[in-house]
Amino acid sequence: MSALGQSLSVILITFFLLGVESPLLQELHVSSFPPDLALVPVLWLALHVPPATGMVASLVIGLIKDGFVMGVPVGMYAEISVVTFLVARFLTSKVPIRGLSSLMITTMLLSVLASMLLALLSLLFDPAFQGHGTVLRLAGPVALVSAPFAPLVFFVLDRTDSLFARSRQRDAIFGR
Amino acid sequence: MAAGGRWRQTLVGFLCLVLPLVSLWYHGRARPTPTLVERGLMRLTSPAQHAxxxxxASLSRVFTDYVWLVGVVEENRDIRRQNEVLAGLVQDREQLRKENRRLKELLRFKGERPELQTLAAQVIAKDVSPFHRVLKVALSAGADDGLERFQPVITPAGVVGHVERALGRYAEVKLAVDSDSRIATAAVGRDVKGTLVGSGDRGDFLATFETLGEAVAPGEEQRPLEAGDMLVTSGEDERYPKGLVVGHIGEGPARQSDLGWVYPVxxxxxxxxxDLVQIVTDHISTAPLDVPR
Incomplete structure (x- = not known):
């Protein structure tokens, strides 16, 4: 499958994940610390698609999250996604992800980075927002909650990718 | 990589970083109506979240009603099957009874406050961000458009918040406990007015009530309000109709600020x-402030 096709499938899966996140968290009564589900597809893109395509796909994922996460000015999560994508590419080029533990640790690091970016961008562009302290205080718990979802989302994305590219030989956290 | 490809990559990277910043700058400023991008995103995400x-909810019902009961002892299977059917019927009846009660409450509230023109709406999603206290609601089928920013959202119990963004039959509601929320309020039976400020806390949904300076006499050290004192909207912010209940003074300690006292609410x-809320689309500003304590 081409990079464009991969990106489109990742965007669609992320849209589905974000759409189902809110009602599912409410149904399970665990909405206090929602996992950052859009972060994991961005990390997957950083590992699997070329930089230009990945950045555009990350931008779209961020925009979709801007639509689902209410209360933030449009562009907040788009910027966070693109920066996260670039940092994820840099990180994974230095320390390759091998196995579930490194995947979860990388996700936690990126989640903390995303929370810090959220606090910074809110400070700069959202004068009405007063919860910067809360964002930083919850950065750790949100990272811890997001990490276990990384293997699950990677599994779904790897499997979806392999459906369209059986003959291709590439690295995947979960085998083909 | 060829020079052209590198240039293209740099350009894409630059645009991907700068465009969201421009959007943030543009959307970060307060504006009365949603922008084209906000409308597009709401049009994209709201129906998906609603669906x-x-x-x-359906899967959860199926899971709790049927799947969760599978695997009990073999010899009780027939009895359990019968029990499932009965339990389902009872649950359906209970849900109908609760819904009936809620609708009756809504009708009673509309009768008590005839000056308020309201539209009923169902809550379809709650905030997925731990930093904002926001709901997404869908208007009842058949309701017309016409929602606007800052229209009050209420229930028979009191003030929920205000419409932050609206598109068609969907709207985002910023809760009164959001840290950005400010509501002009007054204490019932007391000559004290102030501003209800959301605390933004997720766990306890508390708000604080900042009294205005003139409410406390010079040299007075005693708290003018006590735990349990009811607070209603004063209407002075020209957003919320006068006399809507917002809450009561909590048990926690009050502290003094530059402008007066700050109480937990x-x-x-x-x-x-x-589950169900009402959006006030219009009101006649003659509602009495004296709500029974």
Missing amino acids: MSGVV VPSVNFRTL
Whole structure:
């Protein structure tokens, strides 16, 4: 499958994940610390698609999250996604992800980075927002909650990718 | 990589970083109506969340009603099957009874406050960000458009918040406990007015009530309000109609600020169990302030 096709499938899966996140968290009564589900597809893109395509796909994922996460000015999560994508590419080029533990640790690091970016961008562009302290205080718990979802989302994305590219030989956290 | 490809990559990277910043700068400023991008995103995400909410609720019902009961002892299977059917019927009846009660409450409230023109709306999603206290609601089928920013959102129990963004039959509601929320309020039976400021806390949904300076006489050291004192909207912010209950003074300690006293407030609405709300689309500003304590 081409990079464009991969990106489109990742965007669609992320849209589905974000759409189902809110009602599912409410149904399970665990909405206090929602996992950052859009972060994991961005990390997957950083590992699997070329930089230009990945950045555009990350931008779209961020925009979709801007639509689902209410209360933030449009562009907040788009910027966070693109920066996260670039940092994820840099990180994974230095320390390759091998196995579930490194995947979860990388996700936690990126989640903390995303929370810090959220606090910074809110400070700069959202004068009405007063919860910067809360964002930083919850950065750790949100990272811890997001990490276990990384293997699950990677599994779904790897499997979806392999459906369209059986003959291709590439690295995947979960085998083909 | 060829020079052209590198240039293209740099350009794409630059645009991907700068465009969201421009959007943030543009959308970060307060504006009365949603922008084209906000409308597009709401049009994209709201129906999806509405549909997913229904699917998840249905699956949850199937899971709790049927799947969760599979695997009990073999010899009780027939009895359990019969029990499932009966339990389902009872649950359906209970849900109908609760819904009936809620609708009756809404009707009673509309009768008590005839000066308020309201539209009923169902809560379809709650905030997925731990930093904002926001709901997404869908108007009842058949309702016309016409929602606007800052229109009050209420229940028979009291003030829920205000419309932050609206598109068609969907709207985002910023709760009164959001840290950005400010509501002009007055204490019932006391000559004290102030501003209800959301605390932004997720766990307890508390708000604080800042009294204005003139409410406390010079040299007075005693708290003018006590735990349990009811707070209603004063209408001075010209957003919320006068006389809507917002909550009562909580048990916690009050502290003095530059402008007066700051009290903890327990909202009258239970935000965790919100299901149906009403959006005030118009009101005649002659509602009495004296609500029975």
